[in-house]
Amino acid sequence: MDPSSIVFLAFILILSIFLGFELIAKVPSTLHTPLMSGSNAISGITLLGAISLTGAETGNDQLALYLGTAAVAFATMNVVGGYLVTDRMLEMFKAKGKK
Amino acid sequence: MNIEQLIDLVYILSAALFIFGLKWMGHPRTARKGNLTSSLGMLIAIIATLFSQGIVSYKFIVIGLLIGSVVGIVAARLVGMTSMPEMVAVLNGFGGISSLLVGVVAYLVNKNLDTFSAVTVILSVIIGGVTFTGSIIAWGKLKEVITGRPIQFFGQQFVNAAILIGILILAVMYSMNPAASTNYLWAIILISFLIGVMSVIPIGGADMPVVISLLNSYSGIAACAAGFVMNNTLLIVAGSLVGASGIILTNLMCKAMNRSLSNVLFSGFGSVVAGKNSAKIEGEVKPMSVEDAYYVLEAASSVLIVPGYGLAVAQAQHAVRELADFLEENGCEVGFAIHPVAGRMPGHMNVLLAEASVPYEQLKEMDEVNPTIETADVCLVIGANDVVNPAAREDKESPIYGMPIINVDQARTVIVLKRSMGAGFAGIQNPLFFKNNTRMLFGDAKGSVQGLVAEFKSD
Numbered sequence: 001m002d003p004s005s006i007v008f009l010a011f012i013l014i015l016s017i018f019l020g021f022e023l024i025a026k027v028p029s030t031l032h033t034p035l036m037s038g039s040n041a042i043s044g045i046t047l048l049g050a051i052s053l054t055g056a057e058t059g060n061d062q063l064a065l066y067l068g069t070a071a072v073a074f075a076t077m078n079v080v081g082g083y084l085v086t087d088r089m090l091e092m093f094k095a096k097g098k099k
Numbered sequence: 100m101n102i103e104q105l106i107d108l109v110y111i112l113s114a115a116l117f118i119f120g121l122k123w124m125g126h127p128r129t130a131r132k133g134n135l136t137s138s139l140g141m142l143i144a145i146i147a148t149l150f151s152q153g154i155v156s157y158k159f160i161v162i163g164l165l166i167g168s169v170v171g172i173v174a175a176r177l178v179g180m181t182s183m184p185e186m187v188a189v190l191n192g193f194g195g196i197s198s199l200l201v202g203v204v205a206y207l208v209n210k211n212l213d214t215f216s217a218v219t220v221i222l223s224v225i226i227g228g229v230t231f232t233g234s235i236i237a238w239g240k241l242k243e244v245i246t247g248r249p250i251q252f253f254g255q256q257f258v259n260a261a262i263l264i265g266i267l268i269l270a271v272m273y274s275m276n277p278a279a280s281t282n283y284l285w286a287i288i289l290i291s292f293l294i295g296v297m298s299v300i301p302i303g304g305a306d307m308p309v310v311i312s313l314l315n316s317y318s319g320i321a322a323c324a325a326g327f328v329m330n331n332t333l334l335i336v337a338g339s340l341v342g343a344s345g346i347i348l349t350n351l352m353c354k355a356m357n358r359s360l361s362n363v364l365f366s367g368f369g370s371v372v373a374g375k376n377s378a379k380i381e382g383e384v385k386p387m388s389v390e391d392a393y394y395v396l397e398a399a400s401s402v403l404i405v406p407g408y409g410l411a412v413a414q415a416q417h418a419v420r421e422l423a424d425f426l427e428e429n430g431c432e433v434g435f436a437i438h439p440v441a442g443r444m445p446g447h448m449n450v451l452l453a454e455a456s457v458p459y460e461q462l463k464e465m466d467e468v469n470p471t472i473e474t475a476d477v478c479l480v481i482g483a484n485d486v487v488n489p490a491a492r493e494d495k496e497s498p499i500y501g502m503p504i505i506n507v508d509q510a511r512t513v514i515v516l517k518r519s520m521g522a523g524f525a526g527i528q529n530p531l532f533f534k535n536n537t538r539m540l541f542g543d544a545k546g547s548v549q550g551l552v553a554e555f556k557s558d
Binding site: 093 | 126197201332336
């Protein structure tokens, strides 16, 4: 990888870390579990990498193909399971008088 | 504009959706919308990626997506709210293993990596591997397949140091000549699995909120490392957002226990018995019957319910809400005081009570209730122990000295619902049970609460 793109990616990294701290710091403890499972679903973003790799593999390398497919499957479980379970939880959080 | 540039534009939109989603997750009113927004961001990013020109065959992608979706949907539907910590642990582990696999496959398809790329592959493999096995062990501990007690053995620190040095040497050797070092990579994967196991087994069950938060952070960092491997900006942005959020939660949990992260990770808390110089506990345990408890509650004008992990174990949340409803009907002011580390993950109690449709305004944080706790007529402690242990305030020898607690002992009357006189998860005696204003209601938490509800009904 050439140095300029390394610097570019590092730049993005630093800014997103600061943004993450700013965004999460104010979340009340009531919402910590949904926040955790919701952000957990976001970490399944690695699925994009898995898709690109698996789709680009023509089948010369069987091992890479199978491992890539496994990566897609695991990341999808993370994404789908994470979002659905978070939604199920948040659906239950209700204000007074809305039982 | 070509297709790849369009995909990048979609990625920008998707990053913005993640950011708004997380922002909205900060309030109970907007949280659901926030989660939907973030899932929309994920969906468009996935669709855009599928249009990438590098993709020549969809067969295996579709297989993977199908398997993952089915398992994900079924698991999310079936899991009970009490098992939420286990669910989060497992999903974390899946995120970790997939980042590991992305690193491995990226290497397998192009072994001629430059040093920087080789290092990023190593990082995504190690962090992903540690997240994976660490989460599986955490799951085992939560599920009680593995003992919740810290597992420690003689020379553990030396073994750990040796493992770390070993993986460092392998990493350097791999990075110097990746093309001819496939076997080194396999070894690194195995050792990273081992590190995950070794780093979670010495941690006690009561410290699980910290571990879960930390593993959550790792899964984000692993995705971030995979982003460097793939040269994908969205992976880096989303991964570091998750990494940052996990670190914040970890920090909050540590603060709520008045311990440093290294203390949680390495001290094997709970395996030590309280110091011999510990203050002698004076007073006697005063048990009470359900009927007596009913008369106390019936006469109270303000009741503060303090739930703990025992509530989750007994699945008593619905019964407790019913009791709270009766109390309110009786003209009593009811609140739920929730300690930040009550339960097995951050916010665990809040989710259980929300499931039983307790409105979120009734859920109060520790700092909110402590200043006025003297005015509470009754504190009803249900399945909580260490988070209400006054030794944290009074006994300098106590291992939990200095930990912020809910000061239930300062309320007029304390009723503790407890199965038996056994010590809490941290294995520490609780002087609360011996105080003058404390009454013990022994028995299964759910049974006792249902008994109280029955008394109110027959009234």
